[in-house]
Amino acid sequence: AFDYIGSTRMLYDMDKGALPLKLKMDHIDRIVEVNQLAYREGGKIWIHADPVSRNDPNISSEINDMISTILDIGKNLSDIVGAVDQTQPLPPASTQKFLQKTLVPALVLTDHKKTFTNKYYNSRFDLAKTISAMVNASDNGYNHVTDQASNLTVAATLLARSLYTLATGSPAPEGLMAEQQSVTHMLYCFLISPNCDLFKQVIPPAREAFDDLASQKSPYPFYVSVYGQINNVTRIIQRLLTHYIGTVEKNHTESCTSSEKASLQLYNYLWMAGPLNSDNKTRTVTCVKSRVTQTKAYSPAFEITDYNGWGGFQYSTWTESSWATNALLLRVFLIPSKAMETSILSGGVILTLVSMVLIYFLNKKADILFAHPRPSSL
Numbered sequence: 001a002f003d004y005i006g007s008t009r010m011l012y013d014m015d016k017g018a019l020p021l022k023l024k025m026d027h028i029d030r031i032v033e034v035n036q037l038a039y040r041e042g043g044k045i046w047i048h049a050d051p052v053s054r055n056d057p058n059i060s061s062e063i064n065d066m067i068s069t070i071l072d073i074g075k076n077l078s079d080i081v082g083a084v085d086q087t088q089p090l091p092p093a094s095t096q097k098f099l100q101k102t103l104v105p106a107l108v109l110t111d112h113k114k115t116f117t118n119k120y121y122n123s124r125f126d127l128a129k130t131i132s133a134m135v136n137a138s139d140n141g142y143n144h145v146t147d148q149a150s151n152l153t154v155a156a157t158l159l160a161r162s163l164y165t166l167a168t169g170s171p172a173p174e175g176l177m178a179e180q181q182s183v184t185h186m187l188y189c190f191l192i193s194p195n196c197d198l199f200k201q202v203i204p205p206a207r208e209a210f211d212d213l214a215s216q217k218s219p220y221p222f223y224v225s226v227y228g229q230i231n232n233v234t235r236i237i238q239r240l241l242t243h244y245i246g247t248v249e250k251n252h253t254e255s256c257t258s259s260e261k262a263s264l265q266l267y268n269y270l271w272m273a274g275p276l277n278s279d280n281k282t283r284t285v286t287c288v289k290s291r292v293t294q295t296k297a298y299s300p301a302f303e304i305t306d307y308n309g310w311g312g313f314q315y316s317t318w319t320e321s322s323w324a325t326n327a328l329l330l331r332v333f334l335i336p337s338k339a340m341e342t343s344i345l346s347g348g349v350i351l352t353l354v355s356m357v358l359i360y361f362l363n364k365k366a367d368i369l370f371a372h373p374r375p376s377s378l
Contacts, residue, residue: 001122002224003316006297007094011101012315013295020293021266025102030066030166033095035110037155038131038148039117044082045074045155048108050090050099062105070107070162073172077154084113109159128191128219135192142188142196149184156183186240190233194220197276202239205273205285226320227298238292242270246290256287268293 013019037045047067054060067083074081090096093108111117120126128134133148135141156178164172189196194216203209220232249256249269256271267289274284301307301315309315336344362369 002297002318004094004097005299005316005318006295007097008315009297009300010295011097012300019295020291025098028098028104030062031095031098031104031106032066032159032163032166033093033106033108034155034159035091035093035108036116036118036121037109037111037152040080040111040151041113041117042082043080045080045109045111045158046113047071047081047083048088048090048093048110049084049086050095050106051087053099053103053106054086056103059103059105063107066105066107066166069165070109070158073161073165074158077158080154080158082113088114109155128187133187133191135188141192142185143181144188145180145184146187149180149187152187153178153180153183182244191219193218194232194236198240199236200273201275201283202236202243202272204271205283209273226318227296234294238294239270239272241292242268242288242290243272246270246288246292249287249289267291 010019011025014024017024047070049063049067054063071081071083090099090108091110091112093110095106095108098104099106118126118131120130131148133146135144135146157176160178161172161176164170164176185196185198189198195213199213200210203213220236222233223231225231256269268291270288270290272286272288274286276283299315299317301309301317
């Protein structure tokens with residue numbers, strides 16, 4: 001959406017060895033990217049692959065194996081998957097930037113076969129009510145399973161089983177399924193009201209954090225600002241990922257930090273408020289350890305000394321207009337009513353006409369009215 005600024009920056013950090021565990025492109029064996037899933041064309045999730053990568057026989061063979069695996073798994077999930085024509089280019093996706101660096105077997109899963117099916121994509125109208133995820137916040141909407149929640153649960157199950165099979169080479173267990181209630185809760189918290197129990201579990205155990213949630217009367221905005229400002233959605237996603245794939249650390253320091261050397265950069269630690277206790281008032285505060293981290297989507301063009309790639313658009317760049325807090329002023333003007341405006345205009349016209357007539361007669365009788373008296377004789 002921002003000219004691949006995130007994936008470009010990630011590749012730049014890979015080259016510089018700035019990612020955790022010194023992650024490099026050589027460490028990536030395959031890519032499965034999940035894109036839009038809200039408006040499924042023909043009721044299916046469509047698999048896209050890069051036709052240029054298929055020029056390499058080995059990569060083409062691996063791509064075919066990946067597609068075949070996902071299609072087979074999809075048949076057992078109401079046949080929800082389809083594959084596009086092999087000659088069709090990839091849709092807009094971060095995978096394109098990785099493939100420009102080096103060719104690896106890569107797939108993009110999305111809801112459209114050719115053109116976008118979501119006419120509200122990345123707009124202010126991309127809301128819960130337009131993707132069949134709307135519920136009433138005042139009722140028990142937090143636990144209400146919408147059509148979109150059901151669809152995304154099946155999609156998540158498809159992805160989980162596919163990744164398991166692709167990573168291990170063994171069939172995924174039948175019990176490997178996404179939890180519908182978790183998907184329902186996430187949709188509600190992101191699209192209806194952030195003042196929900198799921199978000200309360202993962203926020204820091206501080207009164208300010210709970211007060212902030214309680215003050216939210218609408219969903220957190222998905223607006224992306226310039227570098228230096230992290231929005232609430234980014235923060236909460238990091239905490240949710242930590243919550244779901246992290247482990248509760250029992251032997252931690254008082255500040256919930258690692259006892260390992262900082263240079264290892266193996267794990268991140270976060271305090272979380274935790275689930276409600278049986279009294280429905282207090283919570284069990286936990287320190288959670290995970291490998292979830294953030295990478296900044298900040299254009300390298302602003303960091304490279306003597307950068308000369310502006311003409312070639314090597315790195316995408318974005319700026320944002322901003323104003324000082326005292327730059328916007330308000331001036332109030334008192335406007336009279338229509339009747340008063342008409343009266344003033346009419347009075348002015350009448351006064352002008354009377355003045356013109358008066359001046360005319362004064363000018364005509366000036367020799368009489370303003371006759372000079374004769375001087376007296378001596």
